[in-house]
Amino acid sequence: xxxxxxxxxxxxxxxxxxxxxxxxxxxxxxxxxxxxxxxxxxxxxxxxxxxxxxxxxxxxxxxxxxxxxxxxxxxxxxxxxxxxxxxxxxxxxxxxxxxxxxxxxxxxxxxxxxxxxxxxxxxxxxxxxxxxxxxxxxxxxxxxxxxxxxxxxxxxxxxxxxxxxxxxxxxxxxxxxxxxxxxxxxxxxxxxxxxxxxxxxxxxxxxxxxxxxxxxxxxxxxxxxxxxxxxxxxxxxxxxxxxxxxxxxxxxxxxxxxxxxxxxxxxxxxxxxxxxxxxxxxxxx
Amino acid sequence: xxxxxxxxxxxxxxxxxxxxxxxxxxxxxxxxxxxxxxxxxxxxxxxxxxxxxxxxxxxxxxxxxxxxxxxxxxxxxxxxxxxxxxxxxxxxxxxxxxxxxxxxxxxxxxxxxxxxxxxxxxxxxxxxxxxxxxxxxxxxxxxxxxxxxxxxxxxxxxxxxxxxxxxxxxxxxxxxxxxxxxxxxxxxxxxxxxxxxxxxxxxxxxxxxxxxxxxxxxxxxxxxxxxxxxxxxxxxxxxxxxxxxxxxxxxxxxxxxxxxxxxxxxxxxxxxxxxxxxxxxx
Ligand SMILES: Nc1ncnc2c1ncn2[C@@H]1O[C@H](COP(=O)(O)OP(=O)(O)O)[C@@H](O)[C@H]1O
Ligand SMILES: [Mg+2]
Numbered sequence: 001x002x003x004x005x006x007x008x009x010x011x012x013x014x015x016x017x018x019x020x021x022x023x024x025x026x027x028x029x030x031x032x033x034x035x036x037x038x039x040x041x042x043x044x045x046x047x048x049x050x051x052x053x054x055x056x057x058x059x060x061x062x063x064x065x066x067x068x069x070x071x072x073x074x075x076x077x078x079x080x081x082x083x084x085x086x087x088x089x090x091x092x093x094x095x096x097x098x099x100x101x102x103x104x105x106x107x108x109x110x111x112x113x114x115x116x117x118x119x120x121x122x123x124x125x126x127x128x129x130x131x132x133x134x135x136x137x138x139x140x141x142x143x144x145x146x147x148x149x150x151x152x153x154x155x156x157x158x159x160x161x162x163x164x165x166x167x168x169x170x171x172x173x174x175x176x177x178x179x180x181x182x183x184x185x186x187x188x189x190x191x192x193x194x195x196x197x198x199x200x201x202x203x204x205x206x207x208x209x210x211x212x213x214x215x216x217x218x219x220x221x222x223x224x225x226x227x228x229x230x231x232x233x234x235x236x237x238x239x240x241x242x243x244x245x246x247x248x249x250x251x252x253x254x255x256x257x258x259x260x261x262x263x264x265x266x267x268x269x270x271x272x273x274x275x276x277x278x279x280x281x282x283x284x285x
Numbered sequence: 286x287x288x289x290x291x292x293x294x295x296x297x298x299x300x301x302x303x304x305x306x307x308x309x310x311x312x313x314x315x316x317x318x319x320x321x322x323x324x325x326x327x328x329x330x331x332x333x334x335x336x337x338x339x340x341x342x343x344x345x346x347x348x349x350x351x352x353x354x355x356x357x358x359x360x361x362x363x364x365x366x367x368x369x370x371x372x373x374x375x376x377x378x379x380x381x382x383x384x385x386x387x388x389x390x391x392x393x394x395x396x397x398x399x400x401x402x403x404x405x406x407x408x409x410x411x412x413x414x415x416x417x418x419x420x421x422x423x424x425x426x427x428x429x430x431x432x433x434x435x436x437x438x439x440x441x442x443x444x445x446x447x448x449x450x451x452x453x454x455x456x457x458x459x460x461x462x463x464x465x466x467x468x469x470x471x472x473x474x475x476x477x478x479x480x481x482x483x484x485x486x487x488x489x490x491x492x493x494x495x496x497x498x499x500x501x502x503x504x505x506x507x508x509x510x511x512x513x514x515x516x517x518x519x520x521x522x523x524x525x526x527x528x529x530x531x532x533x534x535x536x537x538x539x540x541x542x543x544x545x546x547x548x549x550x551x552x553x554x555x556x557x558x559x560x561x562x563x564x565x566x567x
Binding site: 059082083088092093097098106112151 | 292295296299300303306307310374375376378379380381382383384385386564566567
């Protein structure tokens with residue numbers, strides 16, 4: 001197995017038994033993936049398509065029905081693998097009576113951070129997730145965005161090589177989601193591998209290098225985001241102060257040189273971009 | 286190797302610490318503890334009823350009984366609740382995604398719960414012991430004035446009782462963990478756990494039958510034998526009044542045997558819990 005691969009999944013299948021009679025529900029169906037190191041990898045797909053289940057199998061929280069998983073060269077259930085990985089579960093919930101700082105310290109200890117390095121490790125993690133100030137409040141008082149960020153802090157407190165995030169922006173407003181997106185890019189800049197899963201395609205597009213799209217437990221498309229999204233058979237020309245006369249001349253020139261389907265439209269920004277421009281920073285973003 | 290064990294111990298103690306904190310911050314458990322304390326204290330009122338010579342025995346039975354009863358309920362509810370809170374709130378997911386083994390998780394939970402139970406038992410026994418000791422002083426004075434034989438009270442016997450009760454609650458907590466490790470729901474764990482406690486309290490009946498009855502069939506005999514092997518004998522820990530009031534009637538050996546078997550039950554039950562929990566989907 002290559003050093004360039006952070007996670008390799010081969011022929012992974014998971015059946016859940018549901019109901020009294022134990023009907024089989026196939027949540028993941030013969031999934032094979034190779035997630036390269038040092039990139040942000042998005043696992044996308046509608047609700048219930050098996051994203052979370054795949055992540056849980058990778059981390060050894062749920063046993064697979066069939067197939068093989070290796071993470072950083074280890075089997076999924078080994079604690080050695082988990083020492084090098086950080087995980088933020090879907091809709092995270094933490095002990096309400098602890099403060100954010102206590103919680104991150106607790107998880108740092110469980111991750112094997114030595115007592116002498118503990119304080120600085122916790123502060124670095126809180127700083128990276130913009131939770132330094134809120135760190136002294138109890139978790140019961142946190143907003144949804146803060147919960148995700150403290151969850152992110154506990155996932156990275158032991159400086160893992162691999163960070164696995166399950167719907168890190170679910171329920172967070174676009175400004176907060178953009179902040180989390182920035183944190184993810186900062187992790188990649190440090191050389192970490194980030195795997196995230198989401199059903200919010202717009203946000204993922206901006207941070208992921210590579211994506212896999214799942215549907216009903218199966219892989220339907222995998223590749224670099226640029227390759228998947230670019231339409232290589234079309235180009236866009238943009239301009240401002242364009243007069244009717246100038247456009248007519250340009251159109252004629254394009255047609256004269258054999259271009260087809262020439263049209264004039266306004267480029268659109270996404271609603272998300274617009275929202276983020278208008279609402280520059282809500283209070284606890 | 287030593288370092289690995291140290292690391293494992295550190296993780297386990299931290300899980301225990303957080304479990305302990307969580308337990309003592311829950312109002313329901315605080316309420317239960319206060320209620321049992323109130324019950325034990327209320328045994329003071331017996332002095333106003335005229336029980337004569339048997340009074341200390343009555344106070345002891347009442348107090349020990351209250352600790353036994355509320356202790357059992359507290360252990361059942363608290364162990365199952367703290368276990369299922371981690372599963373249902375999905376905090377177990379974050380925890381077990383860390384380099385924490387499932388054994389460390391279970392043992393950490395157990396130690397956290399057992400520490401709370403230790404506080405419960407030792408506080409209540411201390412209160413009960415003080416009440417009995419105070420009344421004993423008065424009764425001795427009265428008996429001497431009347432020229433009667435004063436009643437007995439053994440302080441070390443009361444302490445031994447506390448230790449045995451703590452072990453008994455530890456066995457129950459380990460039983461509930463073993464059930465919870467495979468149970469799908471909190472309610473199921475509570476109900477089956479309660480039945481297991483009841484079976485444990487009645488186990489001695491099977492043991493006695495096995496010893497006494499001579500003319501039983503082999504099938505029935507093996508059935509009884511199986512029961513006595515599988516079900517822990519919880520009744521052997523309930524020798525509080527004998528230890529306190531008639532310490533000569535209890536041999537040291539009986540106390541040691543009960544302590545030893547308590548420790549063995551706890552270890553075996555925790556191993557069963559670990560085996561059940563090993564492949565559980567989190
Ligand atoms: N513990 C479970 N028991 C039974 N079915 C489950 C369990 N966990 C997930 N599922 C089912 O498996 C499918 C995939 O779920 P999940 O991986 O959570 O999807 P996603 O994260 O993509 O939304 C869903 O149909 C879900 O209902
Ligand atoms: Mg999911």
